[in-house]
Amino acid sequence: MSIGIVCPYAWDVPGGVQFHVRDLAAHLRRRGHRVSVLTPADDEAELPPGAVSAGRAVPVPYNGSVARLNFGFLSAARVRRWVHDGDFDVLHVHEPAAPSLGLLACWVARGPIVATFHTSNPRSRAMVAAYPLLQPALEKISARIAVSEYARRTLVEHLGGDAVVIPNGVDVDFFARAEPRPEWQGGTIGFIGRIDEPRKGLPVLTRALPRILEEHPGTRLLVAGRGDTEEALKGLEPRVRERVVFLGMIDDEDKARLLSSVDLYVAPNTGGESFGIILVEAMSAGAPVLAGDLDAFARVLDGGAAGELFPTGDAEALAGAAIRLLGDPERRAALRERASRHVRRFDWETVGAEILAVYETVTEGAAAVAAEAAAAGEGDDAPPAGTPRAGGRAGRRR
Template sequence: MRVGIVCPYSFDVPGGVQFHIRDLAETLIGLGHDVSVLAPAHEEDGLPPYVVSAGRAVPVPYNGSVARLAFGPISATRVRRWLTAGDFDVLHVHEPVTPSLSLLAVLSSRGPVVATFHTAMTRSRAMSVAQGMLQLVLERITARIAVSALARRVQVEHLDGGAVEIPNGVSVAAFADASPLPGWPGVSGPGRGGAIGFLGRFGEPRKGFGVLAAAFAALAARRPGLRLLVAGPGEAEEALALIPAALHGQVTLLGMVPEARKARMLRSVDLYVAPNTGGESFGMILTEAMAAGTPVVASDLDAFRRVLVGGAAGALFRTGDPVALAALLDDLLDHPARRAQLAARGRAAVAAYDWPVVAARVLEVYATAIECSTGRVVPAASEEQIRHNT
């Protein structure tokens, strides 16, 4: 099968949607399918061979974060060229209501179109302004996928339709087989220390690093050997500013990490902490930590609660409460048997998110979309020309 996948965000900037598309594409290629991904990219060097660059994107505040998007006549022309060259059996766009390449691809094509919705955002200024165009986009989508129940709820309540719920995938073996970083996690035990980890954009308030920093400072007072391992983009000074200077020696900042090092980072801590305060529709980092066999502590967001099976596959604390987080971490660090139980339940739960399982479900949606359509994916103008000539 020839599959065209469209990413709305810069492929060379880390993000959950980009990782999802990368892993899906590589899984499908491994299964023998011919896959091409169209995406914006600031730097084309280093892109995977299956990615076609649509040029640079611009940073735009979007859904409580900053997304790098590509839109306009130049981007539309590049989309059409890619569609013409691709001769795809199915077009798979991600976040089609975001003003970027996915929206352009839907408007520029005819044929079987599958759309995946990642966010649980119910409304935005851009969606309100472009309501007419949005309706046209939705009408041209053959089948919809939502990565979570929250994202699916948006389809039902705000976008006039349902969606098949298929979660984000995770390469379970890649995380399970990773080895810890040298010297980690170190000494742990009742009152002795322990290692906790965080991965994400610590400068982005909704990621909750400030909550974790406050909990770490309080907990370190009674656990002198406590260490914090942090990975993700941002300036070190910005992260350390949230932590008392006396504790800076107990904090290790890895910066941006490639996938292999991410897996090692997750294997290097006694507990992985996801202190996010909102804006999450799934929780990919939770499944990655679960795949690594690391027990998870997460804020009690609905999306996280669902991934962690209501708290059975990971411990939950009151969102935004550093005191509650510190108390939970203290208790878990003192009880290795409970940590082991959480890790075992996490490994069992994450099996449903393994990429081969997820990709098989996506292929079923592709087959349904193709069956419901006539012909292959073609640029819209090509179809209009055919009608004119006939």
């Protein structure tokens, strides 16, 4: 099968959607499919094989964060050319409601389109206001996927329609076989995320740290991610500051090794999360997880059975739960055991098969529509809306 995947966010800025697109493309190629990925990126950026730049992204406030998106006349021309030349059996766009490449691709493509919705935002006035602009593109989508029930709810409430829920995928074995690094072991708490993005919740964790250190004075907090480290430490006493270790940006291998090394992984996020891929990665690596009780996080952690939850944004509750877990190795071992079974639900072998089933459904449906039209004797050159191609040949016929 020939598959075109559209990533809405800049490839060189780490994020859950980018990782999902990257790993989905790799999984599909391993299964023997031809895959091309279109993504925002600087023209001189080094992209992996099969990835195509649609031009430089610009920072745009979006869903409580700053997303690097790509939208404009030059981008539209590049999208049109990529879709036309790709001759895809199915086009898979991510975040088609965002002002980026997914929306542009929906406008120009013909044939089977699958869309994945990642965003969870229960009060998006902007999305409601933009619906008249989005509607023509969204009506062309053949099948919708939401990465969580929360993302599905956002879609239903703001844009109408429905979606099948298929979670983000993780290479579980990659994280499970990661070797710990000795310097990251021994009374350590892990945090991975953008340091200066408030919704990632690092300030909640640093407010909890003094109390944690009172009970477990040897504890260290290992922080991986980009951002202003001095700002993150502002207001902390020297004895607390010296227990925080900033690792900067780390690659996938070191991320897996960090997660396999820590005694506890803490996700203090305060909102705007539709899934929680880092929780799945932590569970896969064997890290006991403590997370804010966001709806999406609670679902990923099986309602608290595969990881513990605390009231979102409550530093005192976070500190109490962390103190208890750091002092209870048997409880941490029980969480690891439960998580190691639960996390298989998110492995790419499962998730990839579900996504492929959606592709097959829409392409078979499009082929059936085309066959019915041919049997009915339609002799003009314009195929029906369900033509089996999502790109090149369909675009030329039209």
